[in-house]
Amino acid sequence: MTASSAALECRDLAVGRDARPVLADVALAVPRGGLLALLGASGSGKTTLLDTIAGFIAPLRGEIRLAGTQVSGPGRHEPPERRGVGVVFQHYALWPHMPVADIVAYPMRRAGTGKTAARTQAAALLERLGIAALAGRRPAELSGGEQQRVALARALARQPALFLFDEPTAHLDAHLRALVLDEVARRRVESGAAAVYATHDAAEALAIADTVAVLDRGRIAQSGPPHEVYERPAGLSVARLTGPACVLRVPTTSPNDGATAQITIGSASATVQYASDRPSRRVLVRPDWAVLGGPFSGVAARVRFRGPHTDYSLDTDAGRLDLRVPGPPRHSAGERVDWALSRAWPLPEPSGANDPARIPSNC
Numbered sequence: 001m002t003a004s005s006a007a008l009e010c011r012d013l014a015v016g017r018d019a020r021p022v023l024a025d026v027a028l029a030v031p032r033g034g035l036l037a038l039l040g041a042s043g044s045g046k047t048t049l050l051d052t053i054a055g056f057i058a059p060l061r062g063e064i065r066l067a068g069t070q071v072s073g074p075g076r077h078e079p080p081e082r083r084g085v086g087v088v089f090q091h092y093a094l095w096p097h098m099p100v101a102d103i104v105a106y107p108m109r110r111a112g113t114g115k116t117a118a119r120t121q122a123a124a125l126l127e128r129l130g131i132a133a134l135a136g137r138r139p140a141e142l143s144g145g146e147q148q149r150v151a152l153a154r155a156l157a158r159q160p161a162l163f164l165f166d167e168p169t170a171h172l173d174a175h176l177r178a179l180v181l182d183e184v185a186r187r188r189v190e191s192g193a194a195a196v197y198a199t200h201d202a203a204e205a206l207a208i209a210d211t212v213a214v215l216d217r218g219r220i221a222q223s224g225p226p227h228e229v230y231e232r233p234a235g236l237s238v239a240r241l242t243g244p245a246c247v248l249r250v251p252t253t254s255p256n257d258g259a260t261a262q263i264t265i266g267s268a269s270a271t272v273q274y275a276s277d278r279p280s281r282r283v284l285v286r287p288d289w290a291v292l293g294g295p296f297s298g299v300a301a302r303v304r305f306r307g308p309h310t311d312y313s314l315d316t317d318a319g320r321l322d323l324r325v326p327g328p329p330r331h332s333a334g335e336r337v338d339w340a341l342s343r344a345w346p347l348p349e350p351s352g353a354n355d356p357a358r359i360p361s362n363c
């Protein structure tokens with residue numbers, strides 16, 4: 001990607017807080033119109049990175065370019081108001097004295113939109129975010145989730161080339177989350193704006209982004225299309241950050257052709273999708289990569305009905321395995337259950353642990 005085609009580029013960024021290193025070697029590129037999800041556990045540095053891109057923190061090293069123009073770099077630090085970035089942070093900072101309709105119309109008025117048009121567009125945004133009835137209220141009269149949606153509406157009312165979202169759905173229930181994610185996607189399509197969307201919710205990141213960057217203790221551990229980081233995580237920590245994952249100990253896998261492998265557990269074996277030519281004694285299995293019925297056997301340790309599907313935890317000869325199966329429960333806890341694998345992914349072995357019995361196997 002050339003500098004001129006990218007809405008955002010970060011190169012070799014290092015950031016500290018209170019003289020403590022928080023981010024190191026951070027490199028990112030978001031094309032115009034692209035949406036990058038920054039996925040990481042609490043404390044991994046998501047807010048720090050967004051604050052740095054927005055200009056609230058100066059990096060110790062590296063550079064940031066917005067639409068090809070350097071805004072942070074050696075001897076250069078453009079202040080936030082000169083960066084033209086729309087931010088929705090966890091702390092909403094809504095103007096306390098203004099009614100909601102005016103808060104949302106304000107960015108459009110500042111950009112030169114007429115009063116009536118700004119009010120009409122603000123009303124439409126509030127409607128789509130399910131808060132039209134709150135137009136006349138002031139922030140102090142709103143719940144946390146309502147304030148969050150007002151802050152989002154205010155940010156979406158601007159037309160920046162880059163949005164930064166910091167967990168904008170943190171206080172919302174599932175229905176409202178879907179509403180907000182739809183609105184973010186719609187705005188992206190309408191305006192061609194790029195976005196960085198920080199979240200600790202793997203399902204949200206995988207659903208909304210074209211690229212997922214996994215931030216692990218201040219470093220980008222892996223970055224790629226959602227299906228790639230989900231199906232081919234670089235290691236166990238990325239696997240766990242990107243969704244539910246179990247690790248099975250197997251004597252060894254025998255890759256066939258870079259697409260499938262033979263997996264043996266106990267006296268049974270099966271051919272599964274593998275997407276690697278690397279043999280391994282430790283394989284990752286997502287709950288949707290295993291099914292009921294098949295050559296392997298285990299005992300149901302836990303059965304949980306979730307509505308559209310049932311989650312089973314099985315104790316097997318290769319370790320604990322979680323399965324997600326559509327429909328109501330077909331087995332109870334304590335029953336013997338046959339199962340099969342459709343896919344597995346090799347994980348690197350923990351260094352120094354050559355004895356297969358010492359290789360951890362768990363979910």
Ligand SMILES: Nc1ncnc2c1ncn2[C@@H]1O[C@H](COP(=O)(O)OP(=O)(O)OP(=O)(O)O)[C@@H](O)[C@H]1O
Nearest residue numbers: 017018022040041042043044045046047048049200
């Ligand atoms: N204002 C601050 N002063 C000093 N250290 C800070 C400050 N804010 C955050 N930190 C530290 O920086 C590190 C990264 O924090 P940050 O808030 O960026 O993580 P995060 O991934 O956004 O977490 P969360 O998901 O909990 O919001 C943490 O170790 C945190 O304790």
